[in-house]
Structure formats: structure tokens, C-alpha cells
Amino acid sequence: MTRPLVAIVGRPNVGKSTLFNRLVGRRLAIVEDVPGTTRDRLYADAEWGGVTFTLIDTGGLVPEAKDDLVAQVRAQAEIAMGEADVIVFLTDVLEGVMPGDEEIAQLLRRSEKPVFLAVNKVDTERRRLEAVEFYGLGLGDPRPISALHGAGIGDLLDEIVAAFPAEAAEEEVEAVRIAIVGRPNVGKSSLLNRLLGQERAIVHEEPGTTRDAIDTVMEWEGEPLVLIDTAGIRRRGRIERGIERYSVLRALRAIQRADVVLLLIDATEGVTAQDAHIAGYIL
Numbered sequence: 001m002t003r004p005l006v007a008i009v010g011r012p013n014v015g016k017s018t019l020f021n022r023l024v025g026r027r028l029a030i031v032e033d034v035p036g037t038t039r040d041r042l043y044a045d046a047e048w049g050g051v052t053f054t055l056i057d058t059g060g061l062v063p064e065a066k067d068d069l070v071a072q073v074r075a076q077a078e079i080a081m082g083e084a085d086v087i088v089f090l091t092d093v094l095e096g097v098m099p100g101d102e103e104i105a106q107l108l109r110r111s112e113k114p115v116f117l118a119v120n121k122v123d124t125e126r127r128r129l130e131a132v133e134f135y136g137l138g139l140g141d142p143r144p145i146s147a148l149h150g151a152g153i154g155d156l157l158d159e160i161v162a163a164f165p166a167e168a169a170e171e172e173v174e175a176v177r178i179a180i181v182g183r184p185n186v187g188k189s190s191l192l193n194r195l196l197g198q199e200r201a202i203v204h205e206e207p208g209t210t211r212d213a214i215d216t217v218m219e220w221e222g223e224p225l226v227l228i229d230t231a232g233i234r235r236r237g238r239i240e241r242g243i244e245r246y247s248v249l250r251a252l253r254a255i256q257r258a259d260v261v262l263l264l265i266d267a268t269e270g271v272t273a274q275d276a277h278i279a280g281y282i283l
Ligand SMILES: Nc1nc2c(ncn2[C@@H]2O[C@H](COP(=O)(O)OP(=O)(O)O)[C@@H](O)[C@H]2O)c(=O)[nH]1
Pocket: 010, 011, 012, 013, 014, 015, 016, 017, 018, 019, 030, 031, 032, 033, 034, 035, 036, 059, 120, 121, 122, 123, 145, 146, 147, 148, 149
């Protein structure tokens, strides 16, 4: 079953991990007083008003290298725009609008996905007034919140849940779903092609199941099988190179939807830390 995916993007230290923990209802992400790498859980399920969704802290996904903030926030925004159903862009009222915020906003203004601009650390009424500065980012109404104290979170969640695509929970074909997952370059695409090439039965694309993912339906000994595309090879005409680097996220989405997960490992390299990381999400 596919759950809607909500991505939190924002500069280091704006409070992404704090918001993540608040929305998930548990302390899964490590909150840091100084900007740095989040090495912990950055992907978890949350629930609001009976709707379950998956939350991702893109700050944890993209290493928060202090020396290349622009590249980092750009990567976050690109992942969110490519993979998420709803994007929460978090900013910090104490710092005001920073160049990094402008950078993210510039990308997100082109997003086809709903974007909610949240202004964090609005712990007092006076700061609520300061949040109007963020109108300048051109992403609509800034939503003042305090991830630390919980203010404004309920209203934000109402809006997020209302923005979910209606068909996100539907799967169209009744069949066993197989996901081939693994690090980049282990041979996922080659295996998929081999499977499809050897089986002479009808192969067709099943568009529109979830956002822009395209699954392949094939038949094996009379039974329909759905191969969930994690390598992105069937998304013709789309730039996949950048996204493929974030194969962990791609794998996570596929694992969620699959009945059977095939973890592909490169025998010439043995089991790497990233293989183990992906395996951890399957189990
Ligand atoms: N005053 C205040 N501080 C906050 C709030 N949310 C987060 N912080 C603090 O901001 C710092 C960075 O938070 P963190 O969640 O690690 O930011 P991240 O780098 O975006 O994940 C920590 O010291 C948090 O305690 C808030 O609503 N109000």
C-alpha cells in the first residue's frame, strides 16, 4: 500500500528534525544545536485525522556539508519535488529570510506538488508578526509554527492531509508486486531488462498508480506480476541521474508498495554499508 509522502526541506538548524519528531510523535531524529549531519532516522510514518502518511526529513538525506549549503538545499528541494506528494518548506523566524531560503524558494516555486511554507520558532505573539517577512519568498501564506512547543502544528497538518492526492492509496492491478532494490550501479536495470526480455508474454506500462512512477506488468506462467521500477529506467525523458543518487529514498518507496523485495548486491564489491542500510528498511 502506498502512503502519501511528505518531505520536509529547509536549511540546517531551522528545526526540521524537531518538526519531524513532533509530527511522528516520537523522538526518532536527533535534534542538534549546531548545524550538522543527521545520522539517524529520517523516514517514519505519521498519522493525522485517521490518515497515515510517510514523513521524510530531507536534511538527513542530504549530508549537511557546511561548506556547500547551496548544493545541499538544492538537492533537498529536488528530491522533494521529484518524490514527495506534499512539501513542507521550513524556515526560521529568528534568522529571517536567508539566501539559502531564497535558493530553495526559487526551486519550489516551480514545483507541481503542493508546497507549504512554514515559519518555525514562532514561540511568541511578537514573532508571529515577524513571520510576514516570509511572504517575500513567493510561496503563499507563511504558516507560523513552533515545532518545539507545538503551536500551529494541528493547522499545518490539516492542510497537509487535505492536499494529498486522492488516488494515492489505490493500486490498480491485482498481482504480486516485486521491487528490485539496491545501490546505484549494482545492475537493477539490467536485471529488470533481463526479466522482461526473457519473458515473451505481454508487457505493458501501468501509469498513474502513484505520482509519476511507472510499474511494469508482466506475466509469468500465467500469473500477472508487477515489477516496481526503482531504477527509473522506464521514466523516459526524465532526468534521472541526480535522483538515482538518492536510491535509498527510491528503494524505500518501492519497499513500501511491494509484496516481495529483491535486494540486489554487487558480488564484486561485497556487502556495503549502504546495502545493509537498505536491508534494514526491508526487514
Ligand atoms: N525556540 C525554538 N527553537 C526551536 C524550535 N524548533 C527547533 N528549535 C531548535 O533549533 C535547533 C535546531 O533544530 P533541529 O531540529 O536540529 O534543526 P534541523 O537542522 O533543521 O534538523 C535546536 O536547538 C532546536 O531545539 C522552535 O519551535 N522554537
